[in-house]
Amino acid sequence: MPALDLSTHPGHLARRLQQAHTLLWTTIVSEDVTSPQFAVLNTLVGADGLDQRTVGERVGLDRPTIAEAVRRLVARELVGKVRDTKDARRSVLHLTERGSRLHHKLSGRTARMNQIFLAPLDPQEQAAFLELLQRVSDATAALRNPATRLPDRPAP
Template identity: 70%
Template sequence: MPALDLERHPGHLARRFRQAHTLLWNTVVSEEVTSPQFAVLNTLVGEGGLDQRTVGDRVGLDRSTVAEVVRRLAGRGLVDKVRDPGDGRRSVLRATDEGVRVHTRLAARTARMNHILLAPLEEAERAVFLDLLRRVSDAAEGLRHPTAPPAAAVGA
């Protein structure tokens, strides 16, 4: 059997894209705050008072990963976890003042990183590329949730 053309395999290309994103994130945005940590912080800056599960769903992180991300952000004083005043059994998250400051600083750097990452594409191509990435990612995340439609029905 001849070797496969990996340039036609989405998983291979996704891994290469992820490597490029990680390299740019670490050099342009932050070596201290990871991309998933920023996503959680960004969500909480936009809408505090969410529970951990909701935050995880919003940013596409599973329960154990979002728990670790929140633990690290809280340990750095960027996120607070407090009892929900409406339901004492539940905790909600909010960005601290320091978390908001860090978010503000990193948001500008993230915009610069995205500009660099998407520079090979023309403006119209960027919109199409982001739409396609979002659609494929949404369909893939649907595979994790048993209530989601089967993968074959996603594109139907």
């Protein structure tokens, strides 16, 4: 069997895109705050009192990833975490003053990073690219739901 053309494989291209994003993020935005951590900070801007599960759902992070991101943000005193007074099983999050200042600082950097990331595309292509990424992301998010039936695996 000849070698496959991986330029037609979405997973391969998504991995390469993620590598480019990580390089740009650490070079332009921050070496200390990850993109998922920034997403948590961003979600809490003006939305104090959200629980960890809700924040995770809003930014598309699974339970272990949101838990680790929040743990690190709390340890750095960028996010506060307290038990919900109405439901002790739940913790609510809030952006600290320090977290708010950092979010403000990094927001400008993320805008610059996005300009560089999307520079190979003209404005219409950028809009189409983002819309297509959102559609695929939304569709694949459903795959995390245990009730979603995955397509059968083809026979070997």
